[in-house]
Amino acid sequence: MTDLYAIRKKLLKEQRQLLVHKFFKNRLAVTGGTITFVMLFLALLAPVLAPQGPLDMIVTDRLLAPSAAHPFGTDTFGRDVFTRILYGARVSMAIGFFVGLITMAAGMLLGLLASYFKLLDEILMRICDGLNAIPSTLLAIAFMSALGGSITNVIVSLSIVSIPRMARIARSAAVVVKGQTYIEAVSAAGASPLHIIFRHMAPNILSPVIVQASYVFANAIITEAALSFLGVGVPVPQPSWGNILYEGKDVIYNAWWMIVYPAVFTALTVFGLNLFGDGLRDLLDPHTS
Amino acid sequence: MREKILEIENLSTSFKTERGIMKAVDGVSFHVEKGEILGLVGESGCGKSVTSQSILRLYDEKYTAEYEGRILFDGCDLLTLGEKEMRKIRGHEISMIFQDALSSLNPVFTVGNQIMEPLLIHQKLSKEEARKKAVELLTLVGIPMPEKRVEQYPHELSGGMRQRVMIAIALACRPKLLIADEPTTALDVTVQAQIMDLILSLNKKLSMGVILITHDLSVVAETCSRVAVMYLGQIVEEGSVFEIFDSPSHPYTKGLIQSIPRMAGERARRLYMIPGTVPLLNQIPSGCRFAPRCPYVLSACRKRTQELLETGAGGHRVRCMRFAELETKEAAPVRAAGEECGV
Amino acid sequence: MKKYIVKRLLALIPTLFVVSVVIFSIIHMTPGDPAAMILGDKADAAAVEALRESMGLNDPIPVQYINWVGRVLRGNPGRSVFIDKPMTEILKDYMGPTFALTVYAMLLATVLAIPLGVLAAKNRGTMADQGISFVSMVGISMPSFLLGLLLILGFAVKLQWFPVGGYKEFGSVSFLTYIRYLTLPALALGFMEAALIIRLTRASVLEVLASDYVKMAKAKGVSEFALVMKHAFKNALIPILTVLGQTFMALLAGAAVVESVFNIPGIGRLTVNSVARRDYEVIQAVVLLVSLINVVMCLAVDLLYGLVDPRVRLED
Numbered sequence: 001m002t003d004l005y006a007i008r009k010k011l012l013k014e015q016r017q018l019l020v021h022k023f024f025k026n027r028l029a030v031t032g033g034t035i036t037f038v039m040l041f042l043a044l045l046a047p048v049l050a051p052q053g054p055l056d057m058i059v060t061d062r063l064l065a066p067s068a069a070h071p072f073g074t075d076t077f078g079r080d081v082f083t084r085i086l087y088g089a090r091v092s093m094a095i096g097f098f099v100g101l102i103t104m105a106a107g108m109l110l111g112l113l114a115s116y117f118k119l120l121d122e123i124l125m126r127i128c129d130g131l132n133a134i135p136s137t138l139l140a141i142a143f144m145s146a147l148g149g150s151i152t153n154v155i156v157s158l159s160i161v162s163i164p165r166m167a168r169i170a171r172s173a174a175v176v177v178k179g180q181t182y183i184e185a186v187s188a189a190g191a192s193p194l195h196i197i198f199r200h201m202a203p204n205i206l207s208p209v210i211v212q213a214s215y216v217f218a219n220a221i222i223t224e225a226a227l228s229f230l231g232v233g234v235p236v237p238q239p240s241w242g243n244i245l246y247e248g249k250d251v252i253y254n255a256w257w258m259i260v261y262p263a264v265f266t267a268l269t270v271f272g273l274n275l276f277g278d279g280l281r282d283l284l285d286p287h288t289s
Numbered sequence: 290m291r292e293k294i295l296e297i298e299n300l301s302t303s304f305k306t307e308r309g310i311m312k313a314v315d316g317v318s319f320h321v322e323k324g325e326i327l328g329l330v331g332e333s334g335c336g337k338s339v340t341s342q343s344i345l346r347l348y349d350e351k352y353t354a355e356y357e358g359r360i361l362f363d364g365c366d367l368l369t370l371g372e373k374e375m376r377k378i379r380g381h382e383i384s385m386i387f388q389d390a391l392s393s394l395n396p397v398f399t400v401g402n403q404i405m406e407p408l409l410i411h412q413k414l415s416k417e418e419a420r421k422k423a424v425e426l427l428t429l430v431g432i433p434m435p436e437k438r439v440e441q442y443p444h445e446l447s448g449g450m451r452q453r454v455m456i457a458i459a460l461a462c463r464p465k466l467l468i469a470d471e472p473t474t475a476l477d478v479t480v481q482a483q484i485m486d487l488i489l490s491l492n493k494k495l496s497m498g499v500i501l502i503t504h505d506l507s508v509v510a511e512t513c514s515r516v517a518v519m520y521l522g523q524i525v526e527e528g529s530v531f532e533i534f535d536s537p538s539h540p541y542t543k544g545l546i547q548s549i550p551r552m553a554g555e556r557a558r559r560l561y562m563i564p565g566t567v568p569l570l571n572q573i574p575s576g577c578r579f580a581p582r583c584p585y586v587l588s589a590c591r592k593r594t595q596e597l598l599e600t601g602a603g604g605h606r607v608r609c610m611r612f613a614e615l616e617t618k619e620a621a622p623v624r625a626a627g628e629e630c631g632v
Numbered sequence: 633m634k635k636y637i638v639k640r641l642l643a644l645i646p647t648l649f650v651v652s653v654v655i656f657s658i659i660h661m662t663p664g665d666p667a668a669m670i671l672g673d674k675a676d677a678a679a680v681e682a683l684r685e686s687m688g689l690n691d692p693i694p695v696q697y698i699n700w701v702g703r704v705l706r707g708n709p710g711r712s713v714f715i716d717k718p719m720t721e722i723l724k725d726y727m728g729p730t731f732a733l734t735v736y737a738m739l740l741a742t743v744l745a746i747p748l749g750v751l752a753a754k755n756r757g758t759m760a761d762q763g764i765s766f767v768s769m770v771g772i773s774m775p776s777f778l779l780g781l782l783l784i785l786g787f788a789v790k791l792q793w794f795p796v797g798g799y800k801e802f803g804s805v806s807f808l809t810y811i812r813y814l815t816l817p818a819l820a821l822g823f824m825e826a827a828l829i830i831r832l833t834r835a836s837v838l839e840v841l842a843s844d845y846v847k848m849a850k851a852k853g854v855s856e857f858a859l860v861m862k863h864a865f866k867n868a869l870i871p872i873l874t875v876l877g878q879t880f881m882a883l884l885a886g887a888a889v890v891e892s893v894f895n896i897p898g899i900g901r902l903t904v905n906s907v908a909r910r911d912y913e914v915i916q917a918v919v920l921l922v923s924l925i926n927v928v929m930c931l932a933v934d935l936l937y938g939l940v941d942p943r944v945r946l947e948d
């Protein structure tokens with residue numbers, strides 16, 4: 001038994017090394033990963049890199065076109081757009097990260113439990129069906145309207161709308177794992193359901209869950225920007241890509257830089273995350289591609 | 290000797306894959322005479338299907354496959370034809386029956402539609418004529434209520450009937466050569482016999498050449514006049530069905546024949562198994578390709594590449610350096626087996 | 633067929649129950665008293681109490697839920713505190729532009745995307761394929777409101793080919809003008825969905841092209857063109873058809889954001905404006921309406937599926 005366990009561990013290790021190797025051979029995935037890491041880097045180092053504070057207004061410098069002093073120009077209140085985009089990356093990345101994390105944890109938990117307990121499965125999946133029937137952007141807007149604008153509420157709302165799909169994916173993966181002989185063997189050996197679920201099944205459904213989490217991350221960034229753009233996300237004057245666009249829309253005739261730069265950053269980040277996610281999926285979960 | 294309708298010379302088919310170029314068929318030569326049934330046998334993965342599909346050039350030449358050698362059909366080399374001329378051969382002069390009728394018939398078109406298609410393409414029939422012909426063809430292949438069947442979809446038919454439909458499609462334009470790739474593998478035993486009977490009777494009635502690809506040697510013994518045995522992309526033995534079953538000279542052929550289940554009376558003997566499995570294409574052994582699994586292997590076998598040699602009369606060819614010794618030593622038990630199978 | 637429809641309809645009951653509970657709870661998710669939230673900080677206690685009473689907020693929650701469902705079933709899903717009209721009429725007024733925009737975007741997304749997907753699959757690995765794949769990758773990363781803003785900047789502000797925003801009632805202006813107003817919004821809205829459909833079509837056609845029946849068709853002498861257009865396309869269409877319902881819904885829901893970018897008076901803008909006015913019952917009504925359309929859409933697609941794919945027996 002221990003022998004087999006050691007062999008399995010060794011095989012898994014080799015497989016992981018092979019995956020890492022394959023990942024670096026996948027050009028798209030590497031590009032996506034690089035973009036994502038650059039964005040994370042910019043977000044983390046925003047206070048160091050930014051020439052100003054995100055809320056510093058220089059009233060005389062309103063709506064200045066891009067120049068050496070203000071590489072991305074200034075906004076209606078004379079704030080440096082470059083600085084606000086860097087700080088906006090912090091908001092976007094934090095929201096994407098936490099929504100991804102919460103969704104992954106909750107979705108996995110629900111999916112695993114559903115795969116194991118029949119009655120719970122029925123109830124949870126009906127709830128997921130119901131939540132899925134409500135378009136997620138609208139539901140997020142509705143939640144935000146009731147909860148009020150704040151970063152925490154954005155994270156809560158986006159997590160609620162992303163969990164049903166994640167739970168479904170985790171559940172179907174878990175059902176497959178549960179049907180495999182080794183789970184039956186562990187079960188026959190008298191392991192408790194919770195032990196089986198968390199010790200044996202959870203690690204085996206990670207692949208599709210992680211892939212989905214990368215898409216949730218990307219989607220959260222898009223939706224946050226959209227909510228803020230609509231005025232129901234992160235409240236002004238906090239710097240967020242959606243907020244910059246929201247303010248930029250009013251001066252679209254005078255200040256293209258307030259639209260183009262945040263748009264490019266948002267799209268590029270999402271692009272990077274999507275590529276990264278596709279690469280992960282090709283590696284970890286090839287049958288679904 | 291009768292007229293040769295197909296003559297393959299030194300055919301090689303390679304595929305470009307992620308792991309490099311794989312030569313699935315390597316220097317295969319054989320011929321088919323008019324009205325004869327040639328059996329092409331071997332285990333799964335030895336290149337039978339690839340050979341047959343190469344004849345019609347079904348593999349995508351732009352991205353994956355590359356052919357070498359010559360495929361002479363009616364004296365014309367198919368490998369030199371353009372795509373348009375090749376299309377005139379496919380389904381018209383040479384037809385093909387595939388292994389799995391369920392996946393080979395298009396699920397979203399009716400049976401009639403699919404039988405009519407080659408008629409519309411090659412014989413330029415009108416829709417009504419083609420439909421009438423389709424009903425006739427269904428009758429020919431023994432499907433009851435053909436008028437009703439032409440309107441049905443493949444999933445509404447039984448497995449045997451689907452296979453009959455495939456045969457009807459293949460025969461639609463009265464081809465000179467029919468390639469049947471494991472036509473009965475996916476079917477029940479009783480249905481298998483019916484389908485083989487059908488192919489046999491049509492072969493006689495229409496005097497078309499048939500290449501029968503199978504791993505079932507008892508079927509070959511009952512139906513074919515000549516047999517080519519393939520292993521790992523090469524032909525290892527070729528000869529008349531009597532030569533192959535009565536005096537198999539290649540150890541691989543011997544193994545295949547010994548592994549046919551016997552009739553009653555000899556049941557006490559354990560079924561013979563060829564040791565090991567067919568290696569993957571990227572692990573082709575050096576020297577004789579069968580050496581690692583061969584019970585008669587000598588150290589010389591692993592060093593020297595073996596050519597396909599004429600053993601004497603009647604075009605019996607073998608790819609084994611020890612064929613002369615083996616033919617005499619091991620002949621007896623094999624002959625007994627062949628007799629009981631009804632050769 | 634009948635049995636199948638009844639079964640599907642019965643399966644909708646739990647879904648609709650969950651939908652209704654979620655939408656009902658929106659108003660109760662407000663921190664504190666919804667009535668006070670609606671009336672704002674300066675409202676006096678008597679007015680708040682009067683609103684609480686008229687909204688039925690003093691009843692126990694389950695009673696409120698049952699009353700609300702009852703009102704919805706009678707076709708009266710609440711009352712706007714801002715627009716003095718029955719809710720159904722408000723929804724009808726605002727639904728028109730949204731619907732027009734969605735249909736236009738849907739047309740763009742399918743009529744352009746499906747042929748491009750087929751083209752990419754047919755010429756896989758070539759420059760054309762890589763170009764199409766790149767465009768679709770960009771499309772997937774380009775949220776509609778971003779694209780909308782960039783389109784306004786390029787085609788309305790700089791080139792001035794299209795109006796910056798707004799909406800003209802159908803029939804009140806020439807068809808060309810009507811379309812001119814809707815084109816940029818529809819492009820912005822449809823692009824991401826088009827990108828998804830391109831990718832799906834490409835993958836689907838590629839998969840079908842590798843199938844046995846396409847090989848069989850090739851062995852029959854079918855030309856390359858007919859192979860793709862006849863044998864592969866109809867099969868490849870099946871998975872595409874199943875997502876078209878989702879596409880329509882994504883467009884309908886996405887219209888909320890695009891309408892705000894282009895100042896189109898649809899239900900999306902109504903929702904966003906209602907958020908600012910704390911007009912919760914309007915938000916509830918809109919979310920409910922769109923969810924119901926979604927549910928009906930899913931059912932319709934399921935039934936349609938059986939028509940395209942003869943293998944699906946609806947009796948099962």
